[in-house]
Amino acid sequence: MMGVMTGEExxxxxxxxxxxxxxxxxxxxxxxxxxxxxxxxxLVVGIVLxxxxxxxxxxxxxxxxxxxxxxxGMSGGVAGLLTSVPPLCFAVFGVTAPRLARRFGAGAVxxxxxxxxxxxxxIRPYAGGTAAFLATSALALMxxxxxxxxxxxxxxxxxxxxxxxxxxxxxxxxxxxxxxxAAVTVPLTDALGGDWQSGLAVWAALAAAxxxxxxxxxxxxxxxxxxRSERTAxxxxxxxxxxxxxxxxxxxxxxxLQATAAYITMGWMAQIFRDAGVPAGRAGLLLAVTMVMGxxxxxxxxxxxxxxxxxxxxxxxxxxxxxxxYAGLYLAPAAGAWVWAVLLGVANCAxxxxxxxxxxxxxxxxxxAQLSAFAQSTGYLISxxxxxxxxxxxQHSGGWGLPIALMAGLMIPQMIVGVLAGRDRTxxxxxxxx
Numbered sequence: 001m002m003g004v005m006t007g008e009e010x011x012x013x014x015x016x017x018x019x020x021x022x023x024x025x026x027x028x029x030x031x032x033x034x035x036x037x038x039x040x041x042x043l044v045v046g047i048v049l050x051x052x053x054x055x056x057x058x059x060x061x062x063x064x065x066x067x068x069x070x071x072x073g074m075s076g077g078v079a080g081l082l083t084s085v086p087p088l089c090f091a092v093f094g095v096t097a098p099r100l101a102r103r104f105g106a107g108a109v110x111x112x113x114x115x116x117x118x119x120x121x122x123i124r125p126y127a128g129g130t131a132a133f134l135a136t137s138a139l140a141l142m143x144x145x146x147x148x149x150x151x152x153x154x155x156x157x158x159x160x161x162x163x164x165x166x167x168x169x170x171x172x173x174x175x176x177x178x179x180x181x182a183a184v185t186v187p188l189t190d191a192l193g194g195d196w197q198s199g200l201a202v203w204a205a206l207a208a209a210x211x212x213x214x215x216x217x218x219x220x221x222x223x224x225x226x227x228r229s230e231r232t233a234x235x236x237x238x239x240x241x242x243x244x245x246x247x248x249x250x251x252x253x254x255x256x257l258q259a260t261a262a263y264i265t266m267g268w269m270a271q272i273f274r275d276a277g278v279p280a281g282r283a284g285l286l287l288a289v290t291m292v293m294g295x296x297x298x299x300x301x302x303x304x305x306x307x308x309x310x311x312x313x314x315x316x317x318x319x320x321x322x323x324x325x326y327a328g329l330y331l332a333p334a335a336g337a338w339v340w341a342v343l344l345g346v347a348n349c350a351x352x353x354x355x356x357x358x359x360x361x362x363x364x365x366x367x368x369a370q371l372s373a374f375a376q377s378t379g380y381l382i383s384x385x386x387x388x389x390x391x392x393x394x395q396h397s398g399g400w401g402l403p404i405a406l407m408a409g410l411m412i413p414q415m416i417v418g419v420l421a422g423r424d425r426t427x428x429x430x431x432x433x434x
Contacts, residue, residue: 063186113147247423262351297346
């Protein structure tokens, strides 16, 4: 029969089976947790600053295009081609982003992208000559292209449970950067003495600041989680034939059509209002209102999208806003100008929705990388003719009836493919089932 343990025996047995962590171990765990929290905060700051720098290279040039043309002796044809250079660069360079990320790590590529943006913006105003201006613009746009593609990838891998909120955060920062550059470049140039070169070059400082928070993540792929992610990406990427996925194609076309509408809006909407009798200053403000609408909605729409099994209803709501806005531009462009500007700003929020769907239509980080590169590269290729075609129709018809009809007509297929892209499925399942 088992005897009863004494108090001393019980304490001895307990001390052998249960070990209290040493104070040094507790401090180590706390330091590790604190370091991880700070790195996460730093990554959020890096994402926001990177997103803020993804459009000023384009909108700052648009604000000073007349001065740039005069300063470089640029022909009207070349100036018109400048509106198509950004989507062309995004398509050409964006497709290389997944391969670069697998080799060097996503953090390193984004860091290099911010450096390329800063270098391109700093050099291009002083490069001398149209060819050099275009080449240095391409350098900045290359940095934008790879960062465009990798933002959804980084969000998917680092914040898998907060895809909607993080996509909304960087989409909001992107919209804010777009609107800020459009609104501030001209008065900033005036404050710098009216020199268009200084007005363009000043945006390089913001890109340089965006490099700093990414420096600690340049070598992160060597860490345990980074290495696992990269190995998973490398193993999964070759097996996924993204072009076999109908959802990938639908998302690419949706991305291209919304980009077409956005570039047409940025390039021509102010002129539509001016031709309707709206003063130039007010026309610029109306364009700024359209761009600013993306700031709050870019944060709300992705969060809402991730809570719905299908994003089709959001696609339709944005499309209807665009159709009503275009109808207003045709029927009463000056009388209801503020209403049309707001409605078209709502319609332009298809961009953050498209980015959110990129993160939702693939299960893995490698899948998101391939889908993001495919959708954005193909989409930007689709968007290239739009602004040029609007200009041709305007020139040959002598009015805005046909161009506005084209804009409204493109909204219909955008809504259709958007509904298809918003269905609850993943590209991995579609690519592997064929």
